[in-house]
Amino acid sequence: MGEEELHQLISGCIEQDRASQKKLYKVFYGFSMGICLRYANNREEAAEVMNQGFFKVFTRIETFDRTRPFKAWLGRIMMNVSIDYYRANLKMAYTDDLDKAEHLSDGDVTDHKLNYDDLLKMVQKLPPAYRTVFNLFAVEGYTHEEIGELLNISPGTSKSNLHKARQKLKQMIADADAPPSNRNYGTGMDYSSIVAINKTDLHGPYFDKI
Amino acid sequence: MKKENEEDLDKLFKKGSEEPANEPVFREADWDAMEQLLDQKKKRGGIIYWLPRLGSVAAVLLLALLAWLFFKPQLNKPKNENQVAVVHPKADTGISGASARHDMADSSKQKINTPANLAQNSDHPGAAKKTDRSYPYLPEGHAAKKPVNAPVNALAQNNGRKNISKTKTDIVSPGLNKTNNTPAIASPIAQVSNNKDNSNSSAGALVANNPATPGTKNVAGTAGKDSSNATILANSMPATDNKKDLGVADGKKDDGKNNVAANTAKPKIKAVGTSVNPNRAIFAVTAIASSDMNGTSAFGGRAGANLGALFSVSSGKWTISTGGMYSIKPYQESFADYHTPYVFQTNPSSVGVNCQMIDIPLNVNYQVYHKGADKFTLGTGLSSYIILREDYTFNYTGAYAAGPASFSVVNRNRNYMGILNLDVTYERQINSRFGIIFEPYYKLPLENVGASQVKLQSTGLAVGLNWSLNSFKKPN
Numbered sequence: 001m002g003e004e005e006l007h008q009l010i011s012g013c014i015e016q017d018r019a020s021q022k023k024l025y026k027v028f029y030g031f032s033m034g035i036c037l038r039y040a041n042n043r044e045e046a047a048e049v050m051n052q053g054f055f056k057v058f059t060r061i062e063t064f065d066r067t068r069p070f071k072a073w074l075g076r077i078m079m080n081v082s083i084d085y086y087r088a089n090l091k092m093a094y095t096d097d098l099d100k101a102e103h104l105s106d107g108d109v110t111d112h113k114l115n116y117d118d119l120l121k122m123v124q125k126l127p128p129a130y131r132t133v134f135n136l137f138a139v140e141g142y143t144h145e146e147i148g149e150l151l152n153i154s155p156g157t158s159k160s161n162l163h164k165a166r167q168k169l170k171q172m173i174a175d176a177d178a179p180p181s182n183r184n185y186g187t188g189m190d191y192s193s194i195v196a197i198n199k200t201d202l203h204g205p206y207f208d209k210i
Numbered sequence: 211m212k213k214e215n216e217e218d219l220d221k222l223f224k225k226g227s228e229e230p231a232n233e234p235v236f237r238e239a240d241w242d243a244m245e246q247l248l249d250q251k252k253k254r255g256g257i258i259y260w261l262p263r264l265g266s267v268a269a270v271l272l273l274a275l276l277a278w279l280f281f282k283p284q285l286n287k288p289k290n291e292n293q294v295a296v297v298h299p300k301a302d303t304g305i306s307g308a309s310a311r312h313d314m315a316d317s318s319k320q321k322i323n324t325p326a327n328l329a330q331n332s333d334h335p336g337a338a339k340k341t342d343r344s345y346p347y348l349p350e351g352h353a354a355k356k357p358v359n360a361p362v363n364a365l366a367q368n369n370g371r372k373n374i375s376k377t378k379t380d381i382v383s384p385g386l387n388k389t390n391n392t393p394a395i396a397s398p399i400a401q402v403s404n405n406k407d408n409s410n411s412s413a414g415a416l417v418a419n420n421p422a423t424p425g426t427k428n429v430a431g432t433a434g435k436d437s438s439n440a441t442i443l444a445n446s447m448p449a450t451d452n453k454k455d456l457g458v459a460d461g462k463k464d465d466g467k468n469n470v471a472a473n474t475a476k477p478k479i480k481a482v483g484t485s486v487n488p489n490r491a492i493f494a495v496t497a498i499a500s501s502d503m504n505g506t507s508a509f510g511g512r513a514g515a516n517l518g519a520l521f522s523v524s525s526g527k528w529t530i531s532t533g534g535m536y537s538i539k540p541y542q543e544s545f546a547d548y549h550t551p552y553v554f555q556t557n558p559s560s561v562g563v564n565c566q567m568i569d570i571p572l573n574v575n576y577q578v579y580h581k582g583a584d585k586f587t588l589g590t591g592l593s594s595y596i597i598l599r600e601d602y603t604f605n606y607t608g609a610y611a612a613g614p615a616s617f618s619v620v621n622r623n624r625n626y627m628g629i630l631n632l633d634v635t636y637e638r639q640i641n642s643r644f645g646i647i648f649e650p651y652y653k654l655p656l657e658n659v660g661a662s663q664v665k666l667q668s669t670g671l672a673v674g675l676n677w678s679l680n681s682f683k684k685p686n
Contacts, residue, residue: 004555008614011552015661017617021248025241030233037234038227047237051244058248116226123223138220139227166216 001027006070013061021058031071032078038135039082041124053081079140083150086128114173122172130165137162255621263568263596270532274493274523278680281491493679496520496531496647502670504541514539514668516569527577529587535569541666549663554614558604565660568596571631583639593629593653597622600660619661628657637676647674 009027012020032050040046056077064073123131132151136142137158144155144162151158226232497519505511518535541563548561573591580586600619633651640646653668660666 008552011550012614012617015617015619015622017619018245018248020617022241022245025244026236029236029240030230033234033240034227034232043234047240047243051240051247054244055247055251059251114222116223116229116232119223119226120232134220134223139224166219169219 007066010061010064010066010070013058016058024057025054028071028074032074035075035078036082037120038123038139039079039086039128039132041128045085049082049085050078052085053078056081083132086132087151114176118176119169119173122169122176125172126165126168130161130168133158133161134165134169252620267534271521274521277491277523278493490525492524494522494524494676495679496522496533496674496676498533498535498647498649498672498674500535500649500651500670500672502539502651502653502668504539504666504668506541506543506547506664506666511667512540512542514541514670516670516672518569520571520674529575529577529589530573531575531591532570532572535571537565537567537569539565539567539666539668541565543662543664547662547664549658550661556606559607560605561662562603562605563660563662564601565597565666566599568598569629570594570596572627573631573633575633575635583645585635585637585639585645587635587637589631589633589635591631592627592656593631594627595623595625595629595659597624597660600662602662623660625655625657625659628655628659630654630656633672643678645676645678647672647676649674 009020009024013024029050032053033046036046036050036053037043040049053074057074060077064070123134126134133147136147136150137144142150144158147153147158148155153161498517500516502514502516503511504514514537516535516537518533518537520531520533522529522531524530543561543563545558545560548558571591571593573589575587575589577585577587597619598621600623601616602618603616604614631651631653633649635647635649637645637647649672651668651670651672655665655667658664
């Protein structure tokens, strides 16, 4: 989209022209939804969060400084709305089955031939506290101090949550790759029915991939 | 190694998220949900928008009602049939208008003179010593024997008023006034005009009851003081020649609103005794519709329509009115007049606009002519525009032009007291309560109007129906 066209759309949105609003929505839908999907549990919640984000965009568009890049402004709004949406859950720390993850081999992640969609789904399965920190650190590039300020947690908690997020992801990746018949072999995770349920869940994305 | 792996994971995720191919596909359902959010906000905004405006309209009406109630007591003055004279408690009598009004308003101090009462009244108003110049004034002649209303007299005495200057006496016997053009005298209808100029209300009652008493004090030469005094009842001022006799005598109807004298009180008696304040406020409601030409120059433009209601307060010759009109104003403007921060790739040649707005006028009208049922007034005032919606259509010269075709602005622009109204009103009274109004008008903007900031002018003709809320019916 050209600069002038964007400028015109923004002007239309300032005038609350519905057609301009829809056009802007469609143009930045992919970008915005992409951000929200990373922070949300699933597509439905992501859509809800994204619409809240766009609502803020449309109501605050007059305040947007047109000399700055619009996409960055929009992205920041989407991130903030996403964080707020799960803010109640951010302080929880899941301690279950983390110990299992410690035993996972540290094979090269890139060997697993993951595609983004799969990875995304795995990220969505993380508890919100880990997921948010992982997104902010890995994708947005914030330091733990900055993350601490954003989420109102200590940098230590941020580090801890990040570590936990990675561990869980690796676990999921490993489980996704393991052939079904071997899934319990040597992983030390075949000792309870709960684990089995977990495994079934983890296999979800694997089967949905097609 | 572990760290690298971790970083690899981070990078993998990040890289994937930035890949446009990974962006989710648009879903219309998501936009529908978004629209609902936006519409909800509009509705909420609507309430926020209307509430203060309705509140202020309600406040204005409430004030008007209070004002009416305030003026109302004066209407409760005793209706004295056969009442004659009128006092000018103003300067000459020394009775302050205010105190007299007070007493007038205090019905306990008044004696309501019924014919029976009067029969007992032996006091003679002509007797200077006991002249009670406050209301009510007693008739002369056979009625002179009636006792004076004690409290009233006391009042007069309290005021130390023994004589009233000759120039001010209002004696009731209009019969005396041969020199006067008080055809009103002959008129059976007691009238009081509210009009300041109309101090010659006929003392219709007088005629009925008062044989002329030549000996009485001044009749003639009563200065044509305006009877603008609140305590005046029936103003039977013998007029001097230069007095205008407004509308009274020939039974002309004063404009319906001012038809006070036609008193409700005693329809059977053609009596005066109407205690009416000539400057009593008359309240009226007008339903009005108009069509006009709107444009950015005086004669260009497109036709629009307006519909609404006005509330007015009249006193004497002046009227103040306000209200609300819903207006649709389409107009065309050249692109040169169209102001916007947006930079067009290709400039349109012209812009068509359709505005929907609420026009809230505040006008003052002065009556310049009034005869019978016809009345002309000149008016001016200021209007505020609350623009509800503006739809802009861009007209390009070429067949293919890259640029916006149209856009709309909703509920954004306001002009407070920014448009000057000029009008001439002709009102034809149908009866004491209703009148028809024809009003050519011109609206000149004092500031820029609308999102495109143009000087939008309007000129047109309005037709309305005026309903007086508190005028009195004329007795027949």
